[in-house]
Amino acid sequence: MAEEVLVLEEKFVLTIFGASGDLAKLKIFPSIFALAEAGMLPANYWIIGYARSEYDQSSFVDLFRTSVQAYCEKNGGWSEKRSDVLEDLLQQVYYYRGQYDKASSYSGYAEYRNELTNNNFAQELFYFSIPPSVYVPVVQQISDIPDLDKSKVKLVMEKPFGTDEVSATQLFHVIGERFVEDQVYLIDHYLGKPSVRSILAMRHNNRLLNSMFKGKEVANIQITANEPFGVEGRLGYFDKVGTFRDMLQSHLLQVLALVTMSIPVKRDARSLRQEKESILSALCFEPADESVCLGQYEGYCDGVEDTCNLSTATFGALRLTINRESWFEVPIYIRSGKYVGSEKKTNVVVELKKFAFQSSEVPSNKVVFELAPTENIHFHLFNEGDDGIEPIEVVNSQTIACSMGNCLSDHALLLMEAIQGEQMYFLSFGEIIACWKIMDQVMEYTMNSLPERYQKNSRGPDGQDRLMGEGEVWMDSL
Numbered sequence: 479m480a481e482e483v484l485v486l487e488e489k490f491v492l493t494i495f496g497a498s499g500d501l502a503k504l505k506i507f508p509s510i511f512a513l514a515e516a517g518m519l520p521a522n523y524w525i526i527g528y529a530r531s532e533y534d535q536s537s538f539v540d541l542f543r544t545s546v547q548a549y550c551e552k553n554g555g556w557s558e559k560r561s562d563v564l565e566d567l568l569q570q571v572y573y574y575r576g577q578y579d580k581a582s583s584y585s586g587y588a589e590y591r592n593e594l595t596n597n598n599f600a601q602e603l604f605y606f607s608i609p610p611s612v613y614v615p616v617v618q619q620i621s622d623i624p625d626l627d628k629s630k631v632k633l634v635m636e637k638p639f640g641t642d643e644v645s646a647t648q649l650f651h652v653i654g655e656r657f658v659e660d661q662v663y664l665i666d667h668y669l670g671k672p673s674v675r676s677i678l679a680m681r682h683n684n685r686l687l688n689s690m691f692k693g694k695e696v697a698n699i700q701i702t703a704n705e706p707f708g709v710e711g712r713l714g715y716f717d718k719v720g721t722f723r724d725m726l727q728s729h730l731l732q733v734l735a736l737v738t739m740s741i742p743v744k745r746d747a748r749s750l751r752q753e754k755e756s757i758l759s760a761l762c763f764e765p766a767d768e769s770v771c772l773g774q775y776e777g778y779c780d781g782v783e784d785t786c787n788l789s790t791a792t793f794g795a796l797r798l799t800i801n802r803e804s805w806f807e808v809p810i811y812i813r814s815g816k817y818v819g820s821e822k823k824t825n826v827v828v829e830l831k832k833f834a835f836q837s838s839e840v841p842s843n844k845v846v847f848e849l850a851p852t853e854n855i856h857f858h859l860f861n862e863g864d865d866g867i868e869p870i871e872v873v874n875s876q877t878i879a880c881s882m883g884n885c886l887s888d889h890a891l892l893l894m895e896a897i898q899g900e901q902m903y904f905l906s907f908g909e910i911i912a913c914w915k916i917m918d919q920v921m922e923y924t925m926n927s928l929p930e931r932y933q934k935n936s937r938g939p940d941g942q943d944r945l946m947g948e949g950e951v952w953m954d955s956l
């Protein structure tokens with residue numbers, strides 16, 4: 479039986495700031511195409527690229543076309559059917575050339591948008607695909623657009639939200655003076671991944687699983703996100719932020735929150751975000767060498783020595799605890815590295831405590847959420863057979879990767895939800911501030927530390943092992 483396709487019915491305007499940039503080309507245009515291909519877009523909508531670059535209507539449409547074609551070639555191939563969908567979509571694509579900080583640009587934009595739409599739309603989404611340094615002036619200018627109907631506005635923003643607690647607080651203050659938080663859709667694309675969402679779904683629907691995820695049952699939790707490649711053309715961006723801000727501050731702390739938070743009784747955006755904020759606010763970082771490890775792969779600065787920073791971490795590992803009676807002294811290890819291992823690997827390993835009487839020869843039980851490259855949940859159990867203790871591995875490879883009859887990418891799914899007004903998988907201001915509080919402590923403690931060098935495609939710096947408590951090891955092979 480064919481599944482029902484969700485169609486977004488209301489007319490909308492989607493304006494993309496920074497429409498000339500990489501994120502727009504690589505993620506946003508293909509996501510809009512994916513929604514069109516899935517038949518989800520309404521009869522009337524307008525996509526307006528906004529940037530300073532010298533495009534006109536025709537060259538911007540060409541840019542949109544080639545970006546989508548390149549995406550399709552890597553994802554399922556190009557076809558006549560896809561070409562027809564794209565040409566229809568391109569009829570709704572426009573370009574407005576303007577500055578980000580000049581009121582005259584925004585009044586010109588408003589005139590242009592009104593000409594196109596006759597002011598007949600139900601919502602106006604502004605997608606921030608610009609560097610975070612430009613967020614504040616753009617929010618200020620949007621709110622001053624002549625004739626703006628604020629009640630129709632949604633702000634869709636990509637992480638990073640600020641660079642520390644102070645800058646994030648300032649951003650949220652500026653937004654909060656002009657809009658309400660319910661109008662803001664803060665993206666961490668990890669929360670668009672079906673495998674990450676399935677952590678919550680599995681916990682919500684299985685009391686068996688959930689009762690294991692209590693501090694008193696858990697020996698430790700390890701969250702790993704390693705990539706076998708380097709910064710690949712993103713050195714300019716990456717060198718300013720490093721792994722702690724790029725990967726740990728949001729992606730891995732979000733995963734941590736989903737694994738350790740209390741399951742909200744109601745499965746709605748407010749309840750979920752409150753629980754995540756609550757557990758993230760309870761995280762503790764002990765400023766000590768046993769709590770943090772920084773690494774940099776050999777050759778990171780090769781060829782760009784003049785501009786590249788030898789103190790940028792391309793590998794980061796942290797030992798955290800949760801300041802809650804229920805999680806007292808349970809270590810939580812998170813790590814991420816570039817040029818680590820031979821394949822992309824993202825997983826969560828929850829190691830359960832053993833009985834006090836259990837033989838040391840019997841390994842502990844483990845629950846593994848494999849998030850990439852494949853999506854699985856594994857239970858590592860044991861039984862006794864003729865030859866003694868035998869491992870049993872129960873694997874569930876059924877995931878929620880394709881929902882509503884369509885397999886949408888992380889960004890496409892999140893874009894659809896922003897248009898729908900579903901905030902469940904977007905971040906709240908409070909969660910982001912809680913994450914920055916922890917990361918600021920890490921940044922302060924490591925301010926004068928130089929990262930340890932590690933060989934490309936090795937397991938990362940040896941220093942990561944000093945984080946482990948007695949009898950603990952990183953579970954590299956799971």
Ligand SMILES: NC(=O)c1ccc[n+]([C@@H]2O[C@H](COP(=O)([O-])OP(=O)(O)OC[C@H]3O[C@@H](n4cnc5c(N)ncnc54)[C@H](OP(=O)(O)O)[C@@H]3O)[C@@H](O)[C@H]2O)c1
Pocket residue numbers: 495496497498499500501502528529530531578606607608609610611612636637638
């Ligand atoms: N690329 C990714 O995969 C990725 C992933 C996660 C998050 N993000 C975040 O998403 C946002 C956009 O990423 P991106 O890679 O597309 O960025 P980008 O290419 O550096 O910038 C996007 C556009 O913003 C404008 N711009 C660049 N620097 C500017 C400056 N200093 N002042 C004003 N405008 C400037 C440029 O457009 P014009 O000059 O034409 O106006 C540029 O084409 C960033 O916040 C980034 O951190 C990106």
